[in-house]
Amino acid sequence: MPKRSRNPSSSNPLSDARKGVGIAQKKTIDLWHRKSGAGYHLFLEYYASQPRGVVADAADFEGAGNTCTTSVQLMSSNSKAVPPKVGAGMSRAAKKRQKKKAKTSTVKESCAEATSIANEFVPVDDEISNISAPASNKDSSNPLIQAFASKLNHRHLASYVTALASPLPLTFRIRKNESSSTEELKETLAKQYTHHITPVSYDPSKSIYQSTKSSGLSKSTLGTIPQLKELIVSASTNGSIARQEIGSMLPVLALKHVHAITPGAKCLDLCASPGSKTLQALEIVAQGGKGRIIANDVHAGRLDSLKDAVSRSGLPKHYTSRVTYTNYDASSFPPPKSGNLFDAIICDVPCSGDGTIRKDKHILPMWTPGVSNELHRLQLQVLNRALTLVKVGGFVCYSTCSLNPVEDEAVVAAALQQVVNEGGNSRRVELVDWPNDLLSGFIRRPGVVDWKVGFYHDQSSDIVEEGAGDFGSISFYANERDAKEAGMDTNVTLWPPESSKIDELHLDRCLRLLPQDNDTGGFFVAIFKRLK
Numbered sequence: 001m002p003k004r005s006r007n008p009s010s011s012n013p014l015s016d017a018r019k020g021v022g023i024a025q026k027k028t029i030d031l032w033h034r035k036s037g038a039g040y041h042l043f044l045e046y047y048a049s050q051p052r053g054v055v056a057d058a059a060d061f062e063g064a065g066n067t068c069t070t071s072v073q074l075m076s077s078n079s080k081a082v083p084p085k086v087g088a089g090m091s092r093a094a095k096k097r098q099k100k101k102a103k104t105s106t107v108k109e110s111c112a113e114a115t116s117i118a119n120e121f122v123p124v125d126d127e128i129s130n131i132s133a134p135a136s137n138k139d140s141s142n143p144l145i146q147a148f149a150s151k152l153n154h155r156h157l158a159s160y161v162t163a164l165a166s167p168l169p170l171t172f173r174i175r176k177n178e179s180s181s182t183e184e185l186k187e188t189l190a191k192q193y194t195h196h197i198t199p200v201s202y203d204p205s206k207s208i209y210q211s212t213k214s215s216g217l218s219k220s221t222l223g224t225i226p227q228l229k230e231l232i233v234s235a236s237t238n239g240s241i242a243r244q245e246i247g248s249m250l251p252v253l254a255l256k257h258v259h260a261i262t263p264g265a266k267c268l269d270l271c272a273s274p275g276s277k278t279l280q281a282l283e284i285v286a287q288g289g290k291g292r293i294i295a296n297d298v299h300a301g302r303l304d305s306l307k308d309a310v311s312r313s314g315l316p317k318h319y320t321s322r323v324t325y326t327n328y329d330a331s332s333f334p335p336p337k338s339g340n341l342f343d344a345i346i347c348d349v350p351c352s353g354d355g356t357i358r359k360d361k362h363i364l365p366m367w368t369p370g371v372s373n374e375l376h377r378l379q380l381q382v383l384n385r386a387l388t389l390v391k392v393g394g395f396v397c398y399s400t401c402s403l404n405p406v407e408d409e410a411v412v413a414a415a416l417q418q419v420v421n422e423g424g425n426s427r428r429v430e431l432v433d434w435p436n437d438l439l440s441g442f443i444r445r446p447g448v449v450d451w452k453v454g455f456y457h458d459q460s461s462d463i464v465e466e467g468a469g470d471f472g473s474i475s476f477y478a479n480e481r482d483a484k485e486a487g488m489d490t491n492v493t494l495w496p497p498e499s500s501k502i503d504e505l506h507l508d509r510c511l512r513l514l515p516q517d518n519d520t521g522g523f524f525v526a527i528f529k530r531l532k
């Protein structure tokens, strides 16, 4: 197995490492990552190191504290990274020595103490225990559960991991449009399938449906009830329902609630394919035969799928004709020729997708924090562009299907600060609270003001040689200077805002949708209003 050189200036060591090597070696690295299960371990290590509020709340930390002993390691005194467990390029003997040293410097704490200091310390994951998978999750063959079972000091992630390891319930929304008769469908569902699928309790319009916990019905098991499957497929084809995840519905619901998406409005969907939000917004703006949606995507092929989705939606022609398709890089989307800016902009940026892992099995095996660190730049550019294209008094909804703060609050905070720092006072924007009377009873978490920024030390070639259970490690750096000094390719906006800025940013107005709260995927939403 030939060794490949590591590029220390890489922000995504895994992908950058692939750039510098031949095809055969790329394949080997990919294969190693997929087969080794490294992604699962790195994902757990990364999220377990995050402060409360990111994916686990105070009760989760306390719950873990009551039942276990954990080990934590203090970050080095100059706030640099926790040293990687095994150094790349070291001899085996040196690696063993380093491991031993790391163990002796590990501070053992009772979980109660560890709970109170968990936000200040970074767990070290080389203490393997015999802890078992969460009792409520029966699928012990799930690789995430298997990885979690080996992590004594990650117990505060138990409810998060349990939710992620179970299939995503089936969800859809009943469409409102002039031509489809949905009352009959609602009646059939209520009469024949109420044990399988019901309207969610927090939606007063009773148009959002989710399969019941007791049925365990998901996309992959729908075929076990052939008549229900047929009903759902035909309702999707004739435009009566839209298969969409609950998290994905939030941006348009919010923009509608603040009266930015209304019949006749002019909307821009900057990153639109495959089109769930375009279609959801279209159902509102096209009412009355007016209104327009510009549906944009940088990938021509994906734009074609979006066109297909719109034409297959079952929506009437006088709705679908209200969509205009464009093919720009959203970060340089041109201003409208008319000079009239947009009433509402949906900014559902490309993301690492780690909120979608309940349905997408391809994300976790390849997971590294570098993917989020790298996407952050583009996400910020796209959001900044959206904030210049919305009219004064209009709204932008920024969203991702990732719970990584680097892709969420870090982008939001940077955009807010850049607008303030622009000089000339040309624009003013603020974050808007999620409206209290929208989906009341739906559990939502506030945005966080603190998080850790991690970088992956890829050691796959060493690991392939050793052939056993070590997956490289994540180093956390307290600030950009330290990360730069350590050779990371980085960017100052990845880090949490200075404490003096926290009050003015109102990051708590963002919405984090944790999978364990409403049995959904993970999702993040921030609503901006342009004031000037």
Ligand SMILES: C[S@@+](CC[C@H](N)C(=O)[O-])C[C@H]1O[C@@H](n2cnc3c(N)ncnc32)[C@H](O)[C@@H]1O
Pocket (backbone or CB within 6 Å): 248, 270, 271, 272, 273, 274, 275, 276, 277, 278, 296, 297, 298, 299, 302, 328, 329, 330, 331, 348, 349, 350, 351, 378
């Ligand atoms: C999260 S998906 C959007 C999902 C979509 N909003 C929906 O609800 O169905 C992100 C989309 O952004 C597109 N994209 C990636 N980079 C882009 C860029 N620079 N400009 C515009 N679109 C981009 C991708 O092709 C992808 O279709």
